[in-house]
Each structure stands twice: as structure tokens, then as C-alpha cells.
Amino acid sequence: NAGVMQNPRHLVRRRGQEARLRCSPMKGHSHVYWYRQLPEEGLKFMVYLQKENIIDESGMPKERFSAEFPKEGPSILRIQQVVRGDSAAYFCASSSPSGSSYNEQFFGPGTRLTVL
Amino acid sequence: TQLLEQSPQFLSIQEGENLTVYCNSSSVFSSLQWYRQEPGEGPVLLVTVVTGGEVKKLKRLTFQFGDARKDSSLHITAAQTGDTGLYLCAGDYNQGGKLIFGQGTELSVKP
Numbered sequence: 001n002a003g004v005m006q007n008p009r010h011l012v013r014r015r016g017q018e019a020r021l022r023c024s025p026m027k028g029h030s031h032v033y034w035y036r037q038l039p040e041e042g043l044k045f046m047v048y049l050q051k052e053n054i055i056d057e058s059g060m061p062k063e064r065f066s067a068e069f070p071k072e073g074p075s076i077l078r079i080q081q082v083v084r085g086d087s088a089a090y091f092c093a094s095s096s097p098s099g100s101s102y103n104e105q106f107f108g109p110g111t112r113l114t115v116l
Numbered sequence: 117t118q119l120l121e122q123s124p125q126f127l128s129i130q131e132g133e134n135l136t137v138y139c140n141s142s143s144v145f146s147s148l149q150w151y152r153q154e155p156g157e158g159p160v161l162l163v164t165v166v167t168g169g170e171v172k173k174l175k176r177l178t179f180q181f182g183d184a185r186k187d188s189s190l191h192i193t194a195a196q197t198g199d200t201g202l203y204l205c206a207g208d209y210n211q212g213g214k215l216i217f218g219q220g221t222e223l224s225v226k227p
Contacts, residue, residue, distance in 0.1 A: 004158075033214065043159070043204065045214035056213055091158050093215075103147055103208045105215060107158035 002027045004094050004108035005074075012114045019079040019086070021111045025094030032075045033105060034067060037089040049075060050097075082115045089113075120207050122218025129195055130226055137190045137221045139205035146208045148188045149215065150179055153202040195225045 005024040013019050025032050034046040045059040049069035060067065064082075069075040079086055089112050093105035121140045129135055139148065147166045151159035163172050165181035165188060172179045176199075178191040192199055202222050206215040 006158075035217075042219045043206075043215075043217040045216070048213050059214065103212050103215070104149065104161060104164050105206075106161060107151075109158045110156075112156075 004029075004092055004106055006092050006108035006111050008111060009109060010112045010114070012116060013082050014116050015083055016081050019082050019113055021077040021079075021090050021092075021113070023075040023077070023092030023094075023108060025075070025092075026096075026106055029094035029096050029106075031095045031097055032069050033093045033095070034075075034077050035091045035093065035107075037091060037110075039088070043091065046077075079113075082113075084115045087113055087115045120205060120216050120218040122205055122221055124221060125219060126222050126224075128224040128226065131197055132194055133225075135192050135195060135223070137203055137205075137223075138187070139189070139207075139218050140187045141207060142186065143207075143209055144185050145188075146185075146210065146212075148181060148185075148208070149206045150188070150190055151204040151206060153204060153220075159204055192223075195223075197225050197227050199223060200225050 004026050007022050030051055032049045035043045036046055037043050047060045047067045048056040052071050064080045066078045089110045091107050091110045093107045095105045123138050147164055149164045150162045152162055153159040163179045168183045168185045170181040176193045180189045202220050204220045205218045208215055
């Protein structure tokens with residue numbers, strides 16, 4: 001399966017704990033995006049990364065949230081000291097920098113975070 | 117701040133009917149993508165439109181990009197129950213980077 005992979009698919013945390021969400025982009029893709037989908041709301045951009053670089057984090061909350069995309073391994077979205085309002089579906093998408101100039105982004109199945 | 121207005125938000129029709137979903141913005145898109153999302157899954161890319169006036173067909177689905185590249189529509193002919201799902205438009209304003217999503221259209225096709 002050469003699609004975008006995310007794990008875990010479901011994550012339950014208690015308030016104050018940390019959540020780590022992982023994303024492996026499609027083979028050949030070096031651009032990764034994280035989006036959040038709150039209940040009854042649309043998808044909202046959080047952060048855009050390339051290998052070892054954060055390109056745009058304009059949608060990321062200033063506190064408790066961080067993201068990385070190391071040279072080796074998956075991209076990680078980290079949420080520290082989770083609160084109930086962090087409960088949402090978090091989606092990762094990837095795109096290829098070469099070939100198409102259309103910024104086509106392919107999404108993973110998402111991680112559903114529930115904060116108790 | 118770019119906004120993408122998608123309408124209608126909800127649509128419930130009978131099998132065999134036609135429908136159109138609209139996506140509008142005051143800003144010009146570099147490209148626009150349409151996705152379909154099933155419950156519990158991620159959005160699946162249906163089509164990307166790039167050129168003003170462009171029309172693309174995917175079986176019973178017809179996608180149109182406005183001449184000024186500020187709006188787009190998705191038309192489904194003879195809807196089937198399998199078309200039920202959430203349809204999302206997403207615009208790229210900067211030739212790369214983040215996508216701005218519309219609110220989505222929840223389509224229900226009844227037998």
C-alpha cells in the first residue's frame with residue numbers, strides 16, 4: 001500500500017497527557033501537511049512541513065502543539081497537556097514537489113483523538 | 117483571509133435525481149480540488165482543476181472551474197445511493213502549501 005499512513009487510528013488520552021500522532025507520506029512525497037477536523041466543522045490547516053523544515057505553521061495553536069518531519073522516519077504531530085477541546089480528527093496529507101504543479105494533496109485515514 | 121463558501125451544506129435527494137454543489141470565493145485560486153469523505157475515513161481526491169473554464173468528467177460527475185478561477189461546481193447526474201457522503205472543495209491560493217477547505221456538502225441519496 002503506497003498511500004499515506006497514519007497511526008494510531010484512534011487515540012484516547014486523559015486531560016494533561018501527551019498525544020503523539022504519526023504520519024508516513026506516500027512514497028516519493030516529501031511535503032507533509034497536517035489538518036484538524038472538529039465535529040461539525042470543516043478541515044482546518046495546521047502546519048506544512050518538508051524534510052527537517054517547517055514551511056508554514058500559521059494554523060498551529062501557539063502553545064502545546066508542535067510538529068516535526070525528520071530526515072528519517074515519519075512526521076510527528078505532538079500535543080502536550082491535552083484538553084477536551086483537542087478532541088478531533090487529525091489528518092495528514094502529502095504531496096510531491098515535482099511533476100504536477102497542482103499541489104495535489106493525498107490524505108491519510110486520520111487519527112481520532114479523544115480526550116477524557 | 118481567504119474564505120471558501122460551499123453550498124448547499126446538506127442535500128437529501130432520491131436516487132436518479134441530479135444535483136449541483138457550488139464552491140465560491142472572492143479570491144483567485146491557483147488550483148481547486150474536490151474530495152469525497154466517508155465517515156471515519158480521510159478525504160479522497162476526486163479531481164483537480166487548474167485552468168479557467170475547465171470542465172472535467174469522472175463518470176457521472178462533472179466538475180467545472182469558473183473562467184475567473186474564483187468558483188467551481190460539481191454536478192452529479194442520476195445520483196446513486198453509493199454517492200452518499202461528504203463532498204469537500206479545497207482551494208490553493210499560493211501555488212503550493214496549505215489548502216483552504218469549504219464547509220462541505222453532506223449528500224444523502226435515498227433509494
